Structures are given as C-alpha cells and as structure tokens.
Amino acid sequence: xxxxxxxxxxxxxxxxxxxxxxxxxxxxxxxxxxxxxxxxxxxxxxxxxxxxxxxxxxxxxxxxxxxxxxxxxxxxxxxxxxxxxxxxxxxxxxxxxxxxxxxxxxxxxxxxxxxxxxxxxxxxxxxxxxxxxxxxxxxxxxxxxxxxxxxxxxxxxxxxxxxxxxxxxxxxxxxxxxxxxxxxxxxxxxxxxxxxxxxxxxxxxxxxxxxxxxxxxxxxxxxxxxxxxxxxxxxxxxxxxxxxxxxxxxxxxxxxxxxxxxxxxxxxxxxxxxxxxxxxxxxxxxxxxxxxxxxxxxxxxxxxxxxxxxxxxxxxxxxxxxxxxxxxxxxxxxxxxxxxxxxxxxxxxxxxxxxxxxxxxxxxxxxxxxxxxxxxxxxxxxxxxxxxxxxxxxxxxxxxxxxxxxxxxxxxxxxxxxxxxxxxxxxxxxxxxxxxxxxxxxxxxxxxxxxxxxxxxxxxxxxxxxxxxxxxxxxxxxxxxxxxxxxxxxxxxxxxxxxxxxxxxxxxxxxxxxxxxxxxxxxxxxxxxxxxxxxxxxxxxxxxxxxxxxxxxxxxxxxxxxxxxxxxxxxxxxxxxxxxxxxxxxxxxxxxxxxxxxxxxxxxxxxxxxxxxxxxxxxxxxxxxxxxx
Numbered sequence: 001x002x003x004x005x006x007x008x009x010x011x012x013x014x015x016x017x018x019x020x021x022x023x024x025x026x027x028x029x030x031x032x033x034x035x036x037x038x039x040x041x042x043x044x045x046x047x048x049x050x051x052x053x054x055x056x057x058x059x060x061x062x063x064x065x066x067x068x069x070x071x072x073x074x075x076x077x078x079x080x081x082x083x084x085x086x087x088x089x090x091x092x093x094x095x096x097x098x099x100x101x102x103x104x105x106x107x108x109x110x111x112x113x114x115x116x117x118x119x120x121x122x123x124x125x126x127x128x129x130x131x132x133x134x135x136x137x138x139x140x141x142x143x144x145x146x147x148x149x150x151x152x153x154x155x156x157x158x159x160x161x162x163x164x165x166x167x168x169x170x171x172x173x174x175x176x177x178x179x180x181x182x183x184x185x186x187x188x189x190x191x192x193x194x195x196x197x198x199x200x201x202x203x204x205x206x207x208x209x210x211x212x213x214x215x216x217x218x219x220x221x222x223x224x225x226x227x228x229x230x231x232x233x234x235x236x237x238x239x240x241x242x243x244x245x246x247x248x249x250x251x252x253x254x255x256x257x258x259x260x261x262x263x264x265x266x267x268x269x270x271x272x273x274x275x276x277x278x279x280x281x282x283x284x285x286x287x288x289x290x291x292x293x294x295x296x297x298x299x300x301x302x303x304x305x306x307x308x309x310x311x312x313x314x315x316x317x318x319x320x321x322x323x324x325x326x327x328x329x330x331x332x333x334x335x336x337x338x339x340x341x342x343x344x345x346x347x348x349x350x351x352x353x354x355x356x357x358x359x360x361x362x363x364x365x366x367x368x369x370x371x372x373x374x375x376x377x378x379x380x381x382x383x384x385x386x387x388x389x390x391x392x393x394x395x396x397x398x399x400x401x402x403x404x405x406x407x408x409x410x411x412x413x414x415x416x417x418x419x420x421x422x423x424x425x426x427x428x429x430x431x432x433x434x435x436x437x438x439x440x441x442x443x444x445x446x447x448x449x450x451x452x453x454x455x456x457x458x459x460x461x462x463x464x465x466x467x468x469x470x471x472x473x474x475x476x477x478x479x480x481x482x483x484x485x486x487x488x489x490x491x492x493x494x495x496x497x498x499x500x501x502x503x504x505x506x507x508x509x510x511x512x513x514x515x516x517x518x519x520x521x522x523x524x525x526x527x528x529x530x531x532x533x534x535x536x537x538x539x540x541x542x543x544x545x546x547x548x549x550x551x552x553x554x555x556x557x558x559x560x561x562x563x564x565x566x567x568x569x570x571x572x573x574x575x576x577x578x579x580x581x582x583x584x585x586x587x588x589x590x591x592x593x594x595x596x597x598x599x600x601x602x603x604x605x606x607x608x609x610x611x612x613x614x615x616x617x618x619x620x621x622x623x624x625x626x627x628x629x
Contacts, residue, residue, distance in 0.1 A: 012029070013029050013032070014032045014034075014067070014068055014100065016034045016035075016067055016068070017034060017035045018030070018031065018032050018033065018034065018035075018042075018068065019031040019032070019033040019034070019035065019040075019041050019042035019044075019045050019068075019069075021033075021041065021042070021044075021045040031044070031045060031068070031070065032067075032068030032100060033045065033066065033067070033068045033069035033070065033101075034065055034066065034067045034068055034069065036050070036051075036054055037054075039054075042066070042068070042069045042070075043066055043069050043075065043079070044069050044070045044071065044072075044075060055078055055079065055081075055082040056082070058079075058082040058083055059083075060083055060084065060085035060086075060091070060092040060093075061083075061085070061092050061093065061094050061115055062083060062093065062094055063093075063094040063095045063096070063116065064079070064083075064093060064094075064095075064096050064097070065096075065097040066079075066096075066097065066098055066101055067097050067098065067099045067100055067101060068099070068100040068101060069098075069101050069102075070101070070102045070104070071101060071102065071103045071104070071107065072104055072105060073104070073105040073106055073107070073108070073127075076103065076107055076108070077108070080108075080109070080112060085113070088113065090111045090112065090113055091111075091112045091113065092112075092113040092115055093112065093113070093114050093115060093116065093118075094115055094116040095116035095117045095118075095138070096114060096116070096117070096118045096119065097119045098118075098119065098120045098123050099119050099120070099121045099122055099123065100121070100122045100123060100124075101120070101123045101124075102123070102124045102126065103123065103124065103125045103126060103127070103129070104126045104127065105126065105127045106127040106128045106129075106130065107125050107127065107128070107129045107130065108130045109129075109130060109131045109134050110130050110131070110132045110133060110134065111132070111133045111134060112131075112134050112135075113134075113135045113137075114134065114135065114136045114137060114138065114140070115137050115138070116137065116138045117138035117139045117140070117141075117160075118136050118138065118139075118140045118141070119139075119140075119141040120140075120141065120142045120145050121141045121142065121143040121144060121145065122143070122144045122145060122146075123142075123145045123146070124145075124146045124148070125145070125146065125147045125148060125149070125151065126148050126149070127148070127149050128149045128150040128151075128152070128171075129147050129149075129150070129151045129152065130152050131151075131152060131153045131156050132152050132153070132154045132155060132156065133154070133155050133156065134153070134156045134157070135156070135157045135159070136156065136157065136158050136159065136160070136162070137159045137160065138159070138160050139160050139161050139162075139163075139182075140158050140160070140161070140162040140163070141162075141163050142162070142163065142164045142167050143163050143164065143165040143166060143167065144165065144166045144167060144168075145164070145167045145168070146167070146168045146170070147167070147168065147169045147170060147171060147173070148170045148171065149170065149171040150171045150172050150173075150174070151169050151171065151172070151173045151174070152174040153173075153174065153175045153178045153199075154174050154175070154176045154177060154178065155176070155177045155178060155179075156175075156178045156179070157178070157179045157181070158178070158179065158180045158181060158182060158184065159181045159182065160181070160182040161182040161183045161184070161185070161203070162180055162182065162183075162184045162185070163184075163185040164184075164185060164186045164189050165185050165186070165187050165188055165189070166187070166188035166189065166190075167186075167189050167190070168189075168190045168192070169189065169190065169191045169192060169193065169195065170192045170193065171192070171193050172193045172194045172195070172196070172214070173191055173193070173194075173195040173196065173197075174195075174196045175195075175196060175197045175198070175199045176196050176198045176199070177198065177199065177200070178199035178200070179199065179200045179202070180199060180200065180201040180202060180203060180205065181202045181203065182202070182203045183203035183204045183205070183206075183225070184201050184203065184204070184205045184206070185206045186205070186206060186207040186210050187206045187207065187208045187209050187210065187228075188208070188209040188210060189207065189209075189210040189211070190210070190211045190213070191210065191211065191212045191213060191214060191216065192213045192214065193213070193214040194214040194215045194216075194217065195212055195214060195215070195216050195217065196217045197216070197217065197218045197221055198217065198218065198219050198220050198221050199221055199222075200221070200222045200224075201221070201222065201223045201224060201225065201227065202224045202225065203224070203225045204225040204226050204227070204228075204247075205223055205225065205226075205227040205228070206227075206228045207227070207228060207229045207232050208228050208229065208230040208231050208232065209230070209231045209232065210229070210232045210233070211232070211233045211235070212232070212233065212234045212235060212236070212238065213235045213236070214235070214236055215236045215237045215238070215239070216234055216236075216237070216238045216239065217239045218238070218239060218240050218243055219239045219240065219241040219242055219243065220241070220242035220243060221240070221243045221244075222243070222244050223243070223244065223245045223246065223247065223249065224246045224247070225246065225247045226245075226247035226248045226249075226250070226269070227245055227247070227248070227249050227250065228250045229249070229250060229251045229254050230250050230251070230252040230253055230254065231252070231253045231254065232251070232254045232255070233254070233255045233257070234254065234255065234256050234257065234258075234259055235257050235258065236257070236258045236259075237258055237259055237260060237261075238256060238259045238261075238262065239261070240262060240263050240264075240265040241261075241263065241264060241265075241333055241334060242264070242265070242333050242338075242340060242341075243263075243265040243266075244265070244266045244267075244341060244343075244344060245265065245266070245267040245268065245269065245271075245288075245344070246268045246269070246344055247268065247269045248267070248269040248270045248271075248272065249265070249267050249269070249270070249271045249272070249288075250270075250272040251271070251272060251273050251276050252272050252273070252274045252275055252276065253274070253275040253276060253277075254273070254276045254277075255276070255277045255279070256276065256277065256278045256279065256280075256282065257279050257280070258279070258280055259278070259280065259282055260280060260281065260282055260283070261282065261283050261284075261285070262282060262283070262284045262285070262286075263283075263284060263285035263286050263331070264285035264286070264287065264331030264332075264333070264340045265285070265286055265287070265288075265340075266286075266287045266288065266340055266341060266342050266343075266344055266345065267286065267287070267288035267289070267344065268288075268289065268344030268345065269288070269289060269290070270288065270289065270290040270291070270292060271286050271288045271290070271291045271292070271309075272292045273291070273292060273293045273296050274292055274293070274294040274295055274296065275294070275295045275296065275297075276293075276296050276297070277296075277297045277299065278296070278297070278298050278299060278300065278302055279299045279300060280299075280300050281300045281301045281302065282300070282302050282303075283302070283303045283305065284302065284303070284304045284305070285305045285306075285327070285331050286304075286305075286306050286307070286309065287306070287307040287308055287309070287330075287331065287340060287342055287345060287350075288306075288307075288308060288309050288345075289308060289309065289310070289345070289348075290309060290310045290311075290312070291304075291306060291309040291310070291311050291312070292311075292312045293311065293312060293313050293316050294312055294313070294314040294315055294316065295314070295315045295316065295317070296313075296316045296317070297316075297317045297319075298316070298317065298318050298319060298320065298322050299319050299320070300319070300320050301320040301321050301322070302320070302322045302323070303322070303323045303325065304322070304323065304324045304325070305325050305326075305327045305331075306324070306325070306326060306327065306352045307326065307327050307330070307331070307342075307345075307350045307352070308342075308345050308348050308349070308350050308351075308352075309352050309353070310352075310353045310354075310355055311324065311352060311353065311354050311355065311370075312355050312356055313354065313356065313357045313360055313365075314356050314357070314358050314359055314360075315358070315359035315360065316357075316359075316360050317361070318360070318361060318362075318363075318364040318365055319364070320364060321364045321365075321366065322364055322365055322366070323366045323367075323368060324352070324354070324365070324366070324367050324368070324370060325352075325367075325368040325369060325370075325390075326350070326351055326352035326368070326369040326370060327350075328350065328369075330342060351369075351371050352369070352370050352371065353370070353371040353372075353373070353374060353375075354367065354370050354371070354372055354374075354375040355374060355375060355376070356375060356376040356377075357375065357376070357377055357379075357380045358376055358377075358378055358379035358380060359379050359380065360379075360380045360381075361380075361381050361382055362380050362381065362382050362383050362385060362386040363381075363382040363385040363386075365386055365387070366386075366387035366388075366389065367386070367387065367388050367389065367390075367392055368389045368390040368392070369390040369391045369392065370390075370392050371392075371393050372388075372392055372393060372394050372395075373393055373394055373395040373396075373416070374395070374416050374436070375394075375415075375416060376416055376417065376442060377415060377416075377417065377453050377457065378417055378442075378443060378445055378449065378453065379443075382456075383453065383456035383457055383460060384455075384456040384457075384459035384460050384463075385460065385463075386457070386460045387460070387464065388457075388460060388461060388464060388466070389464065394413045394414065394415065394472075395413070395414045395415065395416055395418075395419055395436065396411065396412065396413060396414060397409040397410065397411060397412055397414055397434075398433065398434020398435060399411070399434070400434070409434070410475075410504060410508065412472045412475050412476070413469065413472035413473070413476075414472075414476055415450065415453055415454065415457070415473075415476065416436065417445055417449075417450045417453055418450055418476060418479075418480070419435045419436040419437075419438075420436070420437070420438035420442055420444075420445070421445060421447065421450055421480075422435040423435050423436070423437045423438060424438065424444060446484070446486065446487075447480040447481070447483045447484040447486075448480070448481070448484050448486070448487045448488070450476075450480045451476075451477045451480035451481050451484065454473045454474070454476040454477035454480065455473075455477050457473050458470045458473035458474055458477065461473060471507050474505065474507065475504065475505050475507050478496055478499070478500065478505040479500070479505075481493075481496060482496040482497055482500060502515055502615065502618060503515075503615075503618035503619070503621075503622060504622070506618055506621045506622055507622050508622055509619045509620075509622035509623045511622075512615050512616075512618040512619035512622060513615075513619045515615050516612060516615040516616055516619060519608060519611055519612050519615060520584050520608075520612060523583070523584045523604055523605075523608040523612070524577070524581060524584050526600065526601070526604045527576075527579075527583050527584070527597075527601055527604065527605075528572055528576050528577055529572070530598060530600045530601065532576050532579055532597065532598070532601060533597070533598055583597070583601075583605055583608075584608065584612075
C-alpha cells in the first residue's frame with residue numbers, strides 16, 4: 001500500500017463520505033478523503049488490489065472525484081497515467097475535484113488536459129506544484145489553495161474562468177505566458193515570494209486585496225478586460241513594464257511599499273490610483289486615456305510621466321516634491337529599440353491634460369508641458385508655490401467678434417474658473433458664447449475667489465520668471481475685482497473700470513496709445529480752432545521824456561491774445577497747425593511750448609500736459625510687462 005501524506009487535523013467532518021483512516025481521540029475525523037466509488041476508503045488508503053482495479057477502470061476523459069485525499073508524487077503519477085490519452089500523449093480528464101486534497105512532495109500536472117471543470121479549492125501543495133502547459137477547458141477553481149513551494153502555471157491555458165481567491169503562494173508563483181481566456185480572480189491572494197504574472201488575461205482579472213510580499217513581475221502582461229488591483233499590497237518591487245490594458249486598470253487603495261517604478265504600461269481605458277500609497281521614491285510611466293490619482297498619497301519624491309492622459313489630482317497628498325510631466329515620445333522598454341506598444345491609443349494627441357488639483361497642497365507640485373486649459377484650481381492651497389515649467393498652456397478668451405458688447409474680447413490667458421463664472425452670470429446667451437460651461441461638480445465661485453486664484457498663480461509665474469504669463473493673470477485678477485459687486489467698493493470698481501478702459505490695466509499698449517492718439521488729435525484740433533490767437537501779440541513800448549539830461553521811463557506791454565473770429569477755413573492753416581503740433585508734442589513729454597495761447601488754449605494745454613504723459617506712461621508700462629525678463 002502506498003504511504004499516505006500527512007494531512008492536517010480538522011475539527012469537523014467534510015460534507016462527503018469520508019475515509020476516516022487514522023482517526024484518534026485527538027483527531028476524531030481522521031482522513032478526509034472521499035470514498036472511491038464502491039469502496040469505503042479513499043484512493044490513498046485503498047487496498048493495493050482495489051486501487052489497481054480502480055485505476056485500470058479509468059479511461060481518458062473520465063470524471064474523477066478525490067476530494068480531501070492525500071496524494072504522494074507516486075500516487076498522483078499513477079492516477080494521471082491511468083488517464084493518459086494515446087491520441088495526444090497527455091493525460092486527459094473530464095470534471096475533476098481535488099478540493100481539500102493534500103499533495104506531498106512535487107505535484108506534476110504538466111501538460112494535463114482538463115476537459116471539464118477542475119476544482120482544487122482549499123487543496124494543499126506541500127512541495128512544488130507544476131501546471132506548466134496544462135489546458136483547463138472548464139472552470140478552474142484554486143480558491144484558498146495553499147502552495148507551500150514553487151507554483152508554476154507557465155504557458156497554461158485557462159479557457160473559462162479561473163479563480164484563485166485567497167490562495168496562498170508561499171514560494172515563487174510563475175504564470176509566464178499563461179493564457180486566461182475567461183475571467184480571472186486573484187482577490188485576496190497572498191504571494192509570499194516573487195510572483196511572475198506575465199500572462200494573457202482575455203477576460204476580467206481581479207487581484208483585489210492580494211498581497212505580494214516578494215517582487216511582483218507583471219511585465220508584458222496583457223489584460224483584454226478590466227483589471228482590478230484595488231487594495232493590493234506590493235511589499236517589494238513591482239514591474240508592469242510593457243503591460244497593456246484594453247479596459248480599466250484599477251489600483252484603488254493599493255500600497256506600493258518598495259516600488260521604484262510603475263510601468264511603463266499602456267491602458268485603453270482608465271488607470272485608477274485613487275487612495276493608493278507610494279512610500280518610496282517612484283517613477284510612474286503611463287500611457288492612458290485617463291489617470292485618476294484622487295486621494296493618492298505620495299510619501300516620497302515621485303515623477304509621473306504620462307502620455308495621452310487626462311489627469312485627476314483631486315485631494316492628492318504630496319509630502320515630497322512630485323513632478324508631473326508629459327512625455328513627447330513613446331516609453332522605451334528594457335530591450336534596445338523596444339518601445340511600449342500604444343495600439344490601444346491610436347490617433348490621439350499624446351499631450352497630457354490636468355482636470356483638477358482641488359484639495360491639493362501645491363507647495364511640492366511641479367508641472368511640465370501640461371495642458372491646464374480645463375484645470376480647476378479652486379480648493380487648492382499654496383498655489384503661489386506651484387511650479388509651472390515648460391510648455392504649460394491655460395485657457396484663453398473667446399476669439400472673433402460679437403454682435404453685443406464687448407464686441408471683441410481681449411486675447412489673454414485665463415483660468416477655467418473664469419470661464420465657468422462667465423457662463424453662469426451671462427445675462428444673454430451671446431455673452432456666454434465661446435466660454436466653456438462648468439461641469440456639474442464644479443463649485444459656483446464668486447469673483448473675489450477667482451481673483452484670489454489669479455493672484456496666487458500670478459505669484460507662481462513671477463517666481464518662475466515668466467513675467468509675460470504673470471501679466472495675463474494680473475489682468476484676470478483685476479477683471480474679477482472689477483466685476484465683484486460684493487467685496488469691492490464701488491469707488492474702487494470705478495477706478496478699475498477707468499484703468500481697464502484706458503490701458504487694459506496697464507497691459508494693453510495699443511489701447512493706451514489709441515487713447516493717446518485721440519487726446520493728441522483733440523488737443524491739436526482745439527489749438528488750431530480756438531487755442532491759438534488770431535495774431536501773435538506784439539509787445540508795445542510806451543513812455544515820456546520829461547527833460548533833457550533827465551532819466552527816461554519806458555513801459556513795455558504785451559496785449560492779450562485775441563481769439564480767432566474768422567471762418568474755419570482761415571483758422572486751419574499750415575502755420576497754425578504747425579504751432580499747434582508743437583504744443584501737443586511738448587505736452588506729451590510734460591513740457592510747456594512757450595506759445596502764446598488764448599484762454600481756451602491755455603486750459604487745453606494744462607489738461608493735455610496732465611493726461612497725455614499718463615497715457616504715454618501706461619503704454620510704456622504695457623510694453624514693459626510684455627518684454628520684462
């Protein structure tokens with residue numbers, strides 16, 4: 001009789017007719033192996049003659065049920081030899097049940113063809129478990145199975161669903177080039193050593209709650225359906241290099257304790273890192289439609305290099321500097337010239353768009369080459385310390401002309417929050433044309449709140465020596481203050497309105513120069529028509545000689561300028577225009593022309609000497625804001 005493998009004691013008997021061999025007072029249940037049909041013992045404890053007769057009666061494709069049976073390597077080999085199909089040269093089974101079976105030594109199921117369902121739930125493999133090249137056509141269940149040493153499923157084919165829920169892999173787990181055509185459940189699995197999962201998952205793959213105590217090598221794995229790693233713990237390094245996901249890849253609340261790199265991976269759907277924790281410096285490389293990092297905690301420095309993605313950083317926690325950058329070229333893999341395939345992302349713009357940083361402390365956040373046109377900054381703190389480098393773009397004002405005032409918006413960089421405010425407060429649909437409407441979850445902000453966002457981001461750009469960009473945000477800040485009817489006094493709003501109308505808050509040189517041209521033209525016209533006297537007054541000398549040899553007293557007097565009274569054709573002459581032009585030019589540089597003027601001309605010159613230098617100064621200020629370095 002073949003010696004049986006030791007089996008752990010159970011306090012309750014199984015639901016099938018059990019062998020009971022070896023029952024004692026301490027172990028009243030004994031062997032849990034199911035009876036061999038027609039006998040009262042399991043296969044391991046059956047008499048040798050009866051065992052031989054049973055095995056001889058098996059045929060390829062037969063259904064077998066050996067739940068709870070203890071197997072030695074020899075007994076397993078004899079069972080599989082009895083099921084060997086001469087046509088294919090491999091063992092072939094129908095439905096098999098090895099639930100709670102124990103396998104001492106090495107268990108070799110290499111190349112076995114499981115034509116029906118295969119159940120190994122709660123089985124215990126004390127040695128190595130070899131399932132290489134096995135073909136499992138039906139449902140395969142390894143729930144709560146214990147693999148004490150190496151578990152190898154290399155190139156195994158799972159044609160239907162495969163479940164490894166809460167299984168324990170104490171040794172290395174190899175799934176290289178395995179194929180999962182149906183759904184694959186690895187929820188709650190514990191990988192105590194290195195795990196190699198470079199497999200093909202055609203259905204959904206669940207690794208939720210799994211624990212990888214060793215290295216997790218999932219390089220070049222293919223997930224055709226959704227893949228869930230929610231709550232998974234990666235205690236050591238993790239490799240997803242070259243992994244591709246056709247559906248969503250979920251890493252919600254996952255823990256990366258020692259991972260130095262995540263990716264590069266490609267995803268045709270969403271990569272969800274909500275609530276994930278990265279405890280060591282890490283580089284994340286992802287090409288995906290969407291990447292969500294809501295409530296993600298970065299406990300060390302990190303670099304996110306992305307392609308194609310719309311990124312959500314809502315409520316993320318940055319304890320150390322984190323750089324988010326758009327990668328312009330495909331990610332390289334380990335082999336020279338080998339690039340990450342992006343077949344799931346055909347024909348898309350590889351740029352990266354940031355959707356929100358609400359709830360983020362931006363003091364440790366740096367953005368490089370990111371599209372910020374739709375980004376919502378409301379709710380973030382320390383935006384004045386945000387680093388914006390490279391080719392980062394913001395939203396702009398609408399282009400083109402309108403039939404309603406203002407007929408044309410001044411072209412400038414704006415925040416998404418101003419777009420949302422404009423749409424919400426537009427009194428006519430025409431005023432909202434060209435502005436981006438707010439999403440449903442966007443909060444309704446007052447102008448003073450939008451002005452605060454502009455002020456903080458302006459400081460950030462100024463610290464980054466981006467003075468022209470900061471000037472756009474100064475315009476936006478002033479615009480919101482001018483529109484704020486709750487917190488800004490009317491006198492301040494009136495002053496801001498004048499400042500906006502004359503020079504675009506000191507940022508529109510063309511507007512200031514236009515008003516300067518208008519002022520100079522008006523001054524010139526007034527001078528020509530009313531400011532210059534009809535004739536230049538000539539000094540008159542008067543006096544009287546009292547006696548010869550006495551002092552003579554003479555008086556010189558200049559008569560008052562005479563207002564012109566003739567027709568306009570007589571007033572508008574080349575000479576008068578030339579004199580008026582001198583007055584205007586001197587007024588621009590705050591100088592007196594010294595020209596004799598009428599009373600109207602004198603007051604006009606005084607007004608122009610005040611207004612025109614101010615307009616010139618505003619124009620110079622606007623030019624300076626554009627070229628300041």
